[in-house]
Amino acid sequence: MHPIRKVVAVVQDGAEPFGLGAICEVWAEPYHPDDDNPVFDFVVCAEAPGVVKGRAGFDLVVEHGLEELADADLVCVAPKHDFLDHSQVVADAVAAAHARGAWIYAHCTSSFLLGQAGLLEGRRCATHWRFAEKLQQMYPEALVDPDVLYVEDDRIVTGAGSAAGIDAALHLMRRHFGARVAATTARRIVVPPHRDGGQAQFVRAPIRADEAETLAPLLAWVTEHLDESLPVERLARRAHMSPRTFARRFRDETGSTPLAWITAQRVALAEELLENTTLSVEQIATRVGFGQAATLRHHFSQARGIPPLAYRKQFSCVEAG
Template identity: 70%
Template structure:
């Protein structure tokens, strides 16, 4: 890998461009012994490009830079649903000849427009994952990971997820030492634990239901208590079978799945805002013990309760 070409369009997000530059545009430093690349920023019409944060870019190079690029990076932009057909075609041609094509956050829409997500595993910012899947139904969208590499197509999650994706490619291409050195220079971890599921806020008490709304509120105040379906059905004055059917009709999920989600949401709040131990939190939210909480937390959030607390606890509380 020698040549890196970065595609920008009107509305380019500065952090998206900056994160790419931090990894691939760095000049040689003897202390790092880092790889150096021919780095070019390009666009369909060279000249002034409207930026997405109150300042513009001046881009000298056109899309012909993609013809010899080993790596093509796509910068996210504000109006991500509308992409220049010339940029889309050039990205497609680069991928077809074997170049690695990388896009993070909403830059994935360019890949989708180019047909490069069809049949591939990919990701984007968790807030846009459902829309990406709906817009490109042949894509296999995974909203929980920080990055996904399928064939020669690399996709990353939102914002800093582009750094994770680039460091993964650096590690895969040049080895762990090069990736670690790059990360150290940027003052970021070379690999972040967990996926982006841990960043999705799941507020409590947001489930809409018609006849079951009072019951859901009642349960939310008693999450530390055992809540078998029989108890819930009795509280709702229904048979267990009728209750289970009504619950799915009104909430779109099962009582157990809903209850687990509520308990996890409360566990997140307590991990962030209390000094309770993981064992105490597990008991408080109704999981009974820390092992059960860790199991559900890992399955749903892709990380551990301890790692989540370390990541999201306020700095003031950490230093107290």
Template identity: 65%
Template sequence: MSRALKTVTLVVQDGVEMFGLGVLSEVWNEPYHPDDDNPVFDFRVCAPRPGRIRGRGGYDLHVEHGLEATHDADLVCFVPRSSHLDFDPAVLDCVREVHGRGAIVFAHCSATFMLAEAGLLDGRSCTTHWRHADELARLYPAIEVRPDILYVDDANIVTGAGSAASIDASLHVMRRHFGAKVAASTARRIVVPPHRDGGQAQFIRTPMHTTDVETLAPLLDWMTEHLGESLSVERLAQRAHMSARTFARRFRDETGTTPLQWMTTQRVALTEELLESSALSIDQIADRVGFGNAATLRHHFLAHRGTTPQHYRRTFRGVSA
């Protein structure tokens, strides 16, 4: 938890993409509710020139704040617009100022181009919507563009793939600053899965079907309830009434990842919850979540969260949801 996160500002411009604006507002502009005991932020929407902002889809916004609203913000989100290569010098200066003073810079979808044009992404990894990835890589060759994943968090610069991936990236930031319990509560409020790892694919080849017979969803639920057990591909395939090869292919088609990667992500998420809410030792947690031993747990936790289980527990133990 590098700094307090209290003030969140969204930067919009003419041609603003309304879904991105709505998603970010939904996550970061929720009033207090006793059922969630959620954190409440000083939330602002601003523009280079306050007043009427043309929106995509036949309706506009009225924005009261100028870019000075970003000057003390802890998290500044840049919302994409229809003309993603039309850069406003004032917004580029804003990007640099926000990053220069150590605040979190969050670019949703094609707003990643603003960060690239401002020079923030040179030598860094980032993502954007897969339709724009080739163009981003061609225009900014000093950037490592990762078109196949949901979001990237590189030293307080967060880039999301677009659309619903903005929710995943926002929940990631929420989790990093407030812990797994708060992030899960936020996800529950907006009725989405509590965690999709940033490395998960942007899209899957086979959409989830609506009947339990045709989808792996019931199996995923069962796996979540049995993480502490040995869940080999062979055992899972047998439970799904498929050959191991067919099951592995079907699993990737439906989830965008492998069974092992999916289980590791879920085990790390459960580890977070137990570190926050229980007095279990690291060895006991490792056994409970299916990592087997403390060394394996520490390895995966550090790889996925960039910190040790002990440091995570010291940071978030006792943090109110």
């Protein structure tokens, strides 16, 4: 996989400050010895360098033009207020960048520019839940998923509304630099390193164990006992609830089912063990509670888009003995 070194953010008139800020927060950070974070050649560009009108009472002064996309490894399209009015010149430049091998990242309503650029045809994509139906109507060949926080398809990563742009960016960071770097980045900006995206983000959002309400102690206990059998009945007994009440409370507090939440925790632990130990896939499967290597391979590949051994080859921090 081609490494990400140069990151270019594209802005247009009506640029949303939070959308651009989310991009800058992840990709424009200078080096800090406590984090040992990667540093990127980060550039903000526009079709016409100069003043770009903002949306929240202030404008941007942009020094660079679209020529910066010619050698960008990652192109980030910042959302804009009037998301149905994108420049065709910008759309063509983004499409050309993807055609030559660059990764493309767009979140919230900036997905509409990718549709205009022809980059969503036959590809899964996400946008803000309010506009998912509109995106599907305008670009019927796109595979719009209104229930996810982000999705990756053929070097194109699209995120849902607002803060889900950070989830999408952390996914890219994890994809290219591993779980440890993504977790360090998330810790710096004080967000969870990974939120499950298998549910409608506008109904409920998954949260960390320590952010839950009444179930927080139980979820903390679960993360320490992932190698054990954890059926709903056992968890309900520990929570002093009936299985039915427990399942309803669990979804209310985490936005997920118990099985899906536990599976995500097991995959996350497997990810860490693949990076930081030389344990075999079979040993890791036992350690995280999947039991069999085949089960681990299935869930890991489904969640991360890459088999466990391929992930280890790419991100291992430990030299094999």
